[in-house]
Amino acid sequence: MPVIYYRDALNAALDEEMIRDDRVFIMGEEVAEYNGAYKVTKGLLDKFGSQRMLDTPISESAFSGLGIGASMMGLRPVIEFMFWSFTYVAFDQIFNNAANIRYMSGGLVNVPIVIRGPANGGTGVGATHSHTPENYAASTPGIKVVCPVTPYDAKGLLKTAIRDNDPVCVMENTLLYGMTGEVPDEEYLIPLGKADIKKEGLDITFIAHGRAVLTCLKAAEILEAEYEIDAEVVDLRSLRPLDEETICDSVKKTNRVVLVEENKPYCGTDAQIAYIIQDKAFDYLDAPIKRISAVDAPQIYSPVLEKEQIPYPQRVVQTALSIL
Amino acid sequence: MEKTTASLEESDVSIYASDEINTRLTTDEKIDFYRQMLRIRHFEDRSLHSYQQGKIAGFLHLYSGQEAIAVGTVSLMGKEDQLITAYRDHGFALALDMGMNECMAELYGKITGCSKGKGGSMHFFAPDKNFWGGHGIVAGQVPLGAGIAFALKYQKIKGCCLCFLGDGATNQGSFYETLNLASLWDLPVVFVIENNGYSMGTKIERHSIGRPLARRAETVDMDWDMCNGHHLYEVRTKIAAVMKRAQTENRPTLLEISTYRYRGHSVSDTGLSYRKKSEIEEYRETKDPITLFYNQLEKEGLIDEKAAKNIDKITHKEAEDAAKFADYSPYPTTEELTRDVYWEEDHPESNTSKGTIFFE
Numbered sequence: 074m075p076v077i078y079y080r081d082a083l084n085a086a087l088d089e090e091m092i093r094d095d096r097v098f099i100m101g102e103e104v105a106e107y108n109g110a111y112k113v114t115k116g117l118l119d120k121f122g123s124q125r126m127l128d129t130p131i132s133e134s135a136f137s138g139l140g141i142g143a144s145m146m147g148l149r150p151v152i153e154f155m156f157w158s159f160t161y162v163a164f165d166q167i168f169n170n171a172a173n174i175r176y177m178s179g180g181l182v183n184v185p186i187v188i189r190g191p192a193n194g195g196t197g198v199g200a201t202h203s204h205t206p207e208n209y210a211a212s213t214p215g216i217k218v219v220c221p222v223t224p225y226d227a228k229g230l231l232k233t234a235i236r237d238n239d240p241v242c243v244m245e246n247t248l249l250y251g252m253t254g255e256v257p258d259e260e261y262l263i264p265l266g267k268a269d270i271k272k273e274g275l276d277i278t279f280i281a282h283g284r285a286v287l288t289c290l291k292a293a294e295i296l297e298a299e300y301e302i303d304a305e306v307v308d309l310r311s312l313r314p315l316d317e318e319t320i321c322d323s324v325k326k327t328n329r330v331v332l333v334e335e336n337k338p339y340c341g342t343d344a345q346i347a348y349i350i351q352d353k354a355f356d357y358l359d360a361p362i363k364r365i366s367a368v369d370a371p372q373i374y375s376p377v378l379e380k381e382q383i384p385y386p387q388r389v390v391q392t393a394l395s396i397l
Numbered sequence: 398m399e400k401t402t403a404s405l406e407e408s409d410v411s412i413y414a415s416d417e418i419n420t421r422l423t424t425d426e427k428i429d430f431y432r433q434m435l436r437i438r439h440f441e442d443r444s445l446h447s448y449q450q451g452k453i454a455g456f457l458h459l460y461s462g463q464e465a466i467a468v469g470t471v472s473l474m475g476k477e478d479q480l481i482t483a484y485r486d487h488g489f490a491l492a493l494d495m496g497m498n499e500c501m502a503e504l505y506g507k508i509t510g511c512s513k514g515k516g517g518s519m520h521f522f523a524p525d526k527n528f529w530g531g532h533g534i535v536a537g538q539v540p541l542g543a544g545i546a547f548a549l550k551y552q553k554i555k556g557c558c559l560c561f562l563g564d565g566a567t568n569q570g571s572f573y574e575t576l577n578l579a580s581l582w583d584l585p586v587v588f589v590i591e592n593n594g595y596s597m598g599t600k601i602e603r604h605s606i607g608r609p610l611a612r613r614a615e616t617v618d619m620d621w622d623m624c625n626g627h628h629l630y631e632v633r634t635k636i637a638a639v640m641k642r643a644q645t646e647n648r649p650t651l652l653e654i655s656t657y658r659y660r661g662h663s664v665s666d667t668g669l670s671y672r673k674k675s676e677i678e679e680y681r682e683t684k685d686p687i688t689l690f691y692n693q694l695e696k697e698g699l700i701d702e703k704a705a706k707n708i709d710k711i712t713h714k715e716a717e718d719a720a721k722f723a724d725y726s727p728y729p730t731t732e733e734l735t736r737d738v739y740w741e742e743d744h745p746e747s748n749t750s751k752g753t754i755f756f757e
Contacts, residue, residue, distance in 0.1 A: 098551070124551065130581070135540045135574035142544020145529055146479075148551060165537050165571070174530070178522035179512035180737035182529065214738050214755070233749070238740035266752025314752035345756065352757070 074257050080250040082224035083113045083189075086231035087151065089260065091121055094149060097235060098125040100136055101153030101190075110155045111191070111250045133163040137188065141171050144186040144240075151235060157192035157244060158204040171240040172215035187234045189243035192220075193284060194335060194372045195383050196247055203372035205336040207282070210242045211312040212340075217241045217265055218312040220283040224254035226310055229263030237265065246284045266314030270323070274305035277329040277393050280320060280346060282309040285333045285384055292389035302397060312342055320346060321354045328359040331392050335383050338366035360396035365389060413630035414693065418473075418637045424699050430472060430629055431694060431705070434464040434687045436712040437488045440497055441660075443716035444487070444504055444518075448664050452724070453504045457518050459660040460488030465686035466591055466654055467492040469632030470559060473640060474527065477549065477556025481529040481542045483563055484519035485591075485658075493526045497719035507726035514729045515737060536562060536569030539588070543579045546586035550647060557585040557643035559636075565596025567610045576651065580617040585643040587636070588614075590653040591626065597662040598671040611653035619649055626656030627684040630693070657684065 077085075091097045098121075099105075099114060105126040108115040118126040129136040133154065140150035154160055160167055171184050194203035211218040217239055221227040227245070234241035271286055272293055279289035286308040293304035307323050309316065324330050330350060332343035347362045368382040413419060441459040448457050460467065467488035474480065474493075482489050490500055495511060503510030504518055511521050521531040529545055532538035542560025549556045566572055567590060579586050590611060596604040607613065611621035620642065624635040632654065639650040657680045661668030668677070694700040735755050741748045742755075 127582075130574075130577060132574040132578060134571040135543065135578045138537075138540020138571060138575070139544035139547055139578060142481075142529075142541035142546075143548040143551065144544070145524075145541065146545055146548035148548050162570075165534055166540060169534055169537060170532075170541060174522075175740065176737050177512055177516035177520040178524075178530065178737075179510070179515050180740075180743060181512070181522050181524050183740050185740075217739075217750075217754075237750075238744075262749075265750040266754070268752075311752065314750050314754040315756075316752040318752070348757075 074255040076253050077224055077256050078250065079224045079227050079252050079254070080111055080113045082228040082256050083231055083245070084115060084117070085256070086228045086235070087114065087117060088120070090232055090235040091117070091125065096147065096149045097151060098127065098148065099151045099153065100127040100129055100140055102129055102131055102155050104128060104153050109153070111247060113250070114153065133159050134166055137163040138166040138170060140186055141166055141184055144184050145174065145182050149185050149235060151187045151189060154188065154190035156202050157190050157206055158202050160188070160206065161204070168213055172213045175239070176215060183238050184240045185238045186240045187231070187243060188240065189231065190245060191247040192244040193246040193248060194367065195379060197374060197376045197379060199374045200371035207244050207312055208336055208340060208342045211342060215240065217314065218244065219265060219310060220244045220312060221310060222249065222283055222286040222308060224252070224256050226263060226269065228256055229261055230265070230310065233262045233265055241265070244283065248284060263310070265311045266316055267311065268316035268319040269308045269310055270305060270319065271308045272304070272306040274303040274327065276303045276327055277331065277397060278305045278307060278323040278327045279331050279333055279389065280307045280309065281333040282312060282342065283335060285335050288384050288386055289333050289389055291386040292393065295386060295390050296393060300394070302393070304393065317349055317353065320349065324350055324354045325357045328357055329396050330358070331363045331365060331389060333365045333384050333389055335367055337369050338364060339369065341366055363392050363396055365392055410628050410630065410693065413628060413634045416630070416634045418633050419630045427694060427699055430468050431687070431690055431700065432708045432712060433468045433492055434690065435708055436497070436715065437464045437467065437491050438687060439712045439716040440487060440491055440500065440719070443720050444501065445660070445664060447504065447720055453518070454506060455517055456484070456663040457504070458485040458663050459658065460485055462659040462680065462685070463591060463593065463626060463656045464488055465629040465632050465690065466626045466656060469629045470589070470636050473633060473637050474559070475556065477554050478640065479527045479529060479545045479549070479556065479558045480561070481538050481545060481558065482531065482561035483535065483538055483566065484531070484533045485563070486519065486521050486531040489561070490521040490523065490528060490531070493523060493528045495521065495523050495526065495528070497715050498722040501719035501723040502726045505723040505726065506728060507723055508729040508733065509722070509726040513733060513737070515733070536566035536572045538562070539566065539572050539575045542588070543575045543584055543586055546579070546584040546643070547582070549585055555644055557587055557640050559587050559589060559640070561589045561591055563596070564590055564592040564594065564601055564610060565604060567613065568605060576614060576619060577617045579649040580619040583647040584649055585647050586649045587639045587643050588649065588651045590651070591656050592653055593656045593658045595662065595671070598666060600671060609653050611651045614651035619651055621651040621653070624652060624654040626654040627686045627689055629686065629690050
């Protein structure tokens with residue numbers, strides 16, 4: 074199976090969906106002539122032309138709203154945000170308009186839009202550029218949220234998102250764009266709302282999304298090598314819809330769970346997951362549910378401390394050991 | 398840049414009456430415009446009454462006083478032209494021939510409402526009539542209007558989007574951002590400021606500097622124009638010109654229409670704390686769009702008091718009947734709370750997603 078970069082997997086998804094459906098167009102800052110701030114859209118301008126590949130001014134409220142308006146008319150825009158942090162100046166468009174228009178119109182108007190871009194810390198760009206608003210997006214009825222970690226998942230989920238008739242937020246990660254993974258040549262789709270067990274195990278469950286999945290996989294390796302502990306790693310992939318079944322099945326199997334996310338703790342996605350587990354698998358728990366999140370402060374610039382702020386494998390290992 | 402009128406001076410109605418866009422109107426069409434304006438007035442009066450009876454919740458932004466704008470504009474729309482507005486949306490909805498029943502029922506929060514009681518006063522939609530809302534956040538609809546125009550151009554459809562906003566919306570960032578984008582990308586959109594002089598309770602002199610507001614288009618090389626909103630003929634003349642520019646040249650325009658609202662911003666606002674009663678009375682006596690159009694039609698020998706009374710009676714009854722319809726309609730059932738949130742959930746036969754989408 075070919076091994077490709079995460080950014081190229083996204084590129085392939087966009088390419089294939091633009092060929093498949095001429096209502097799909099891409100809009101955002103630097104997406105066309107610059108080939109994308111992270112080269113995710115490389116080559117697409119040459120292939121599809123400037124009518125379908127639109128460089129925008131730095132004007133997030135206008136271009137995201139424009140995309141939403143176009144989607145109401147039946148087009149299928151893919152809006153790239155250079156950072157999810159920049160959606161904060163387009164908040165009204167995404168969280169009022171995209172999220173609510175179908176509901177407020179009694180189901181008469183749909184908003185089949187994809188909003189994608191990186192949502193992560195860990196790159197030394199300071200607090201304003203390091204937001205991880207997946208919890209906020211997922212807490213908004215009307216919106217769907219996916220956080221792919223592998224190139225395979227990135228391609229399959231983005232393709233599904235583009236075909237979805239509801240607004241889908243795709244949260245990527247600048248630290249993942251340069252990672253590689255196997256992606257088949259044949260077309261495939263990954264349904265929203267389906268978690269993936271990235272490593273099977275019997276002793277403890279790690280539940281994570283996005284890059285935190287890699288942190289958990291590394292922690293699982295350490296636990297296996299140094300402590301003979303067999304950890305299971307559940308990658309949520311999709312936060313809304315959410316695969317409660319896979320979460321609960323894993324907890325029922327291992328009876329211990331650590332939730333790991335790179336977002337801040339207060340009302341993070343894992344707070345909801347913890348609620349679900351205690352509600353649906355309470356009798357299977359042999360220890361309290363543990364959570365690891367980013368240290369609860371604005372994202373620090375200082376590179377050494379930022380590494381400490383975001384969950385890292387040893388923190389996961391130590392937390393796991395505390396309940397084993 | 399083209400500026401056909403640069404002041405809000407009282408215009409000479411006869412110029413507009415003799416404009417081809419208006420001389421080509423049939424008697425029936427003219428009488429129908431009068432009927433439509435009355436229909437809006439009666440609907441708003443009735444909804445205010447229902448609000449006072451406690452049958453309508455939340456906000457209720459009445460269009461009374463501004464009728465000639467909605468009726469004049471909609472009268473020019475072809476089948477590919479689209480319209481979007483802010484929260485003072487009843488007038489446009491009715492001018493676009495939405496039924497009074499579904500509109501009144503929406504205000505009552507009933508399942509028979511145009512949005513099944515899920516949107517309320519500020520969020521009427523009728524995509525089958527090219528009406529894209531009804532938007533509650535000031536200027537939030539402006540980027541959407543540009544997007545609707547973008548979709549027309551993308552699909553090579555010859556039409557335009559009429560995007561309405563209030564004077565208060567002209568100080569929002571999304572308004573400026575969208576002006577730039579619409580002009581930069583040659584979008585077939587018409588931005589219309591319905592300047593009723595007040596941003597909620599803040600008079601224009603206290604909320605905006607620089608007149609006319611439409612002049613703000615100059616910074617993005619966009620054409621702009623001014624219009625008096627109380628004369629239906631003038632509205633038609635001015636709107637027709639800017640629509641044509643959008644449809645044939647893909648060029649946007651910012652048109653400022655001066656108008657006035659009799660009621661407060663919403664009904665909880667009496668509209669009297671920040672303006673004098675005499676100001677309202679003066680508009681009513683000299684610029685009421687329905688009275689002025691009646692006078693015009695009378696001058697043209699097309700209407701008399703008896704005919705007008707008859708139209709008044711019919712539209713009044715329509716509003717009363719709508720209130721009855723709304724009264725007798727059922728409320729949405731509990732299941733409706735989570736319907737119409739996601740397309741996919743409402744179409745289980747095509748649902749490809751797994752997992753849980755609604756949470757406790």
